[in-house]
Amino acid sequence: MVTINDIARLAGVAKSTVSRYLNGGSVSAKTKEKLDRIIAETEYTPNAFAQSLxxxxxxxxxxxxxxxxxxxxxxxxxxxxxxxxxxxxxxxxxxxxxxxxxxxxxxxxxxxxxxxxxxxxxxxxxxxxxxxxxxxxxxxxxxxxxxxxxxxxxxDEVEAGRSIGQHAIDLGHKKILYVTVFEDDVAVGQLRKKGVLDILTEHKDIEVKVITSDFNYQKAYEQALSYLPKSDATYCICATDNIALAVYKAALTLGKKVPSDISISGFGGYDITNLVTPSITTVKYHxxxxxxxxxxxxxxxxxxxxxxxxxxxxxxxxxxxxxxxx
The missing domain is CATH 3.40.50.2300 (Response regulator)
Structure with a gap:
């Protein structure tokens, strides 16, 4: 690996001269031309972190x-x-x-x-x-x-939540499971949930149960294996695409068909939601x-x-x- 000392030696100048050159300081035209050539030949790359310090x-x-x-x-x-x-x-x-x-x-x-x-x-x-x-x-x-x-x-977490909630309503679902995350996460655990629940609770004939899960795919999958058999929900809204994928796998493991037995959606717009079959309904974030x-x-x-x-x-x-x- 070429160092600043190597550059100085090859150019026949002091290390301080090379350092001054690299940091935009003043050097003679002749020295600059020589250093330009040597750096190009050796493919020397300055340490950006050291320079910034x-x-x-x-x-x-x-x-x-x-x-x-x-x-x-x-x-x-x-x-x-x-x-x-x-x-x-x-x-x-x-x-x-x-x-x-x-x-x-x-x-x-x-x-x-x-x-x-x-x-x-x-x-x-x-x-x-x-x-x-x-x-x-x-x-x-x-x-x-x-x-x-x-x-x-x-x-816009609230609007994202409302769009998924409205989708569930438009499809005629009356029993809905919402899988959220811990509320200390204001964006996902509070605002996203607020958007979903605000629009669903406007309809008195819709029953919503809220489950708290984990961002981690494996943990979310294991949790879903526990709560899905106890649920009669026909639509599961998941707070993230990662959780949606975990619930999706758990549903298949339990012998449920998606979407005929249970509809599933997430939030995020992850590319992988298009790679599974059937592809997963989501909200794409920019x-x-x-x-x-x-x-x-x-x-x-x-x-x-x-x-x-x-x-x-x-x-x-x-x-x-x-x-x-x-």
Whole structure:
């Protein structure tokens, strides 16, 4: 691996001269031409992280994610990475495995590592989060959860919930099972559920039972094996596509047919919902657009410009084969 010392030796100049050149400092035209040629020949790549620590304006953006095995997270990350590269910034990713304590710890760690700003895909937002953010002095943008005293980009969860609830009504279902997640997750556990239940409870002849499940596919599958045999619901609305896939598998394991015995739908618009047969009804969320806007707003905040405190993105209802009329 070629180092800055190798470049200096080949060019016959001091290491400080190479460093100054790499960081945009002033060097003679002759030296610049020589360094351009040597770097091209050796295919030397500067360490962006080290450069950002040395420069007055950091070129690293930190991002905190809740888990690695998430379609939504991967879609957002790929969009953010592409946008940042186009703007000459690098991405530093930290994973918390849905541990709130690690989220706080990572905010402090990224602050010490001199990143220019932090993007957080938070499951929850606590006073401890906000305290760490204030201490960092950095621009911070939350994705997916609305923060009262910080910047946020969120999905229209209530409208998404209402669209699925209305779909169940239009298909004539009277007994509905709603599989949610813990309520500390305001976006999914509260607002998404509110959208579903608000529209269903407008109809007195509809019976709704709420079950709390887990984001994890295997855990959601095992839970579904337990509650599905006890339910007479003809439609199961799942809080995420991941849960919908778990319920789908559990239903098949129990000998139920989808959608003739039970209709199933989710939220997210994951690609895999099109790969199973029958394909799964869902609400598509615009994750890549969220990533694009996050980068755009972060750069503006770093440059001292004003941005909206909260941006709400719409979604798209996608009826497919897993739901049917009674």
């Amino acid at each position: 040395k420069s007055k304006k950091p070129s690293m953006i930190g991002i905190i994610i809740p888990r690695l095995n998430s379609y939504a997270t991967n879609e957002i990350l790929s969009s953010i990475d592409e946008e940042l590269r186009n703007k000459q910034y690098q991405l530093l990713i930290t994973n918390t495995n849905q541990d709130i304590g690690r989220e706080i710890e990572n905010i402090n760690t990224l602050s010490r590592q001199k990143v220019a700003g932090i993007i957080i895909l938070a499951t929850v937002i606590t006073p401890a989060h906000m305290k760490a953010i204030r201490s960092s002095g950095l621009p911070v943008i939350f994705l997916g959860q609305k923060a009262r005293d910080s910047y946020s980009i969120v999905h 994750y890549k657009e969220m990533g694009r806007i996050a980068v755009e707003n972060m750069i503006r905040l770093i440059d001292g410009e004003e941005v909206l405190k909260c941006i709400t993105l719409g979604n798209e209802f996608l009826p497919k084969e897993s739901t049917a009329k009674l």
